[in-house]
Amino acid sequence: MENKYVRRARDFRQNPDVHYNCAQAVLAAFAADCGLSEGKVFQLGAHFGHGMNLGATCGAMVGGLMVIGLLGGGQEASKAYLTAMRQMHCNLTDCKDLLRVNAECGGSRQAHCDQLVYESVETVARIMHLAE
Numbered sequence: 452m453e454n455k456y457v458r459r460a461r462d463f464r465q466n467p468d469v470h471y472n473c474a475q476a477v478l479a480a481f482a483a484d485c486g487l488s489e490g491k492v493f494q495l496g497a498h499f500g501h502g503m504n505l506g507a508t509c510g511a512m513v514g515g516l517m518v519i520g521l522l523g524g525g526q527e528a529s530k531a532y533l534t535a536m537r538q539m540h541c542n543l544t545d546c547k548d549l550l551r552v553n554a555e556c557g558g559s560r561q562a563h564c565d566q567l568v569y570e571s572v573e574t575v576a577r578i579m580h581l582a583e
Contacts, residue, residue, distance in 0.1 A: 454572075454573065454576055454581075456480045456572045456573070456575070456576045456581065457480070457572050457576075459479065459480040459481075459572075460476045460477060460479065460569060460572045461565075463479045463480065464568055469493075471493070471496075472496060472497075472499065472500025472501070472510055473499075473500055473501075473510035473511040473514060473564055473567060473568050473571075474496035474499035474500055474510035474511065474513050474514035475492060475493055475495075475497065475499075475500070475510075475514070476511075476514070476568045476572075477496075477510075477511050477514030477515055477518060477568055477571050477572055478495060478496045478517060479492045479496075480572045481518045481521070481522070481572075481575065484581065485518065485521040485522060486521075487521070495517070496510070496514055496517070499513045499514065501546055502546030502547060506545060506546045506547030506550075507545055507547075508544055508545060508546070509544055509546045509567060510546065511567040511568045511570070511571040512533070512536055512544055512567075512571060514571060515532055515536070515572070515574065515575045516529055516532065516533075518575050518579075519532055519575060519578070519579065522579050524578070524579055528578050528579065531578050532574055532578050535574050535578070536570070536571065536574060549563070549567070550563065
């Protein structure tokens with residue numbers, strides 16, 4: 452069963468009126484918990500989609516790290532998060548590499564990025580012990 456944070460992220464990713472990039476969608480799922488408005492989340496994450504528009508570190512993963520920091524998580528939480536995300540993706544963290552492997556497997560870019568957002572949100576919620 453999906454937790455409330457994943458449902459929120461799904462709502463943002465599927466919003467037909469506004470495109471939330473991966474970082475923004477992860478941040479938006481936790482906005483209320485972090486004391487941020489959706490507008491501030493949109494601004495904060497604006498330049499972290501598609502690996503900072505360079506194919507660098509995945510925006511969903513960057514968004515997850517931002518949330519952990521905003522929620523007061525330390526190095527232990529950040530390490531646990533990155534370890535979990537890397538285990539799910541063959542140690543890959545760069546957007547360009549994740550997208551390349553997905554394309555080689557015949558996957559849809561949109562579905563792949565959405566799934567990374569949901570995995571990131573779920574992992575943050577688990578590591579930060581956020582109740583349903």
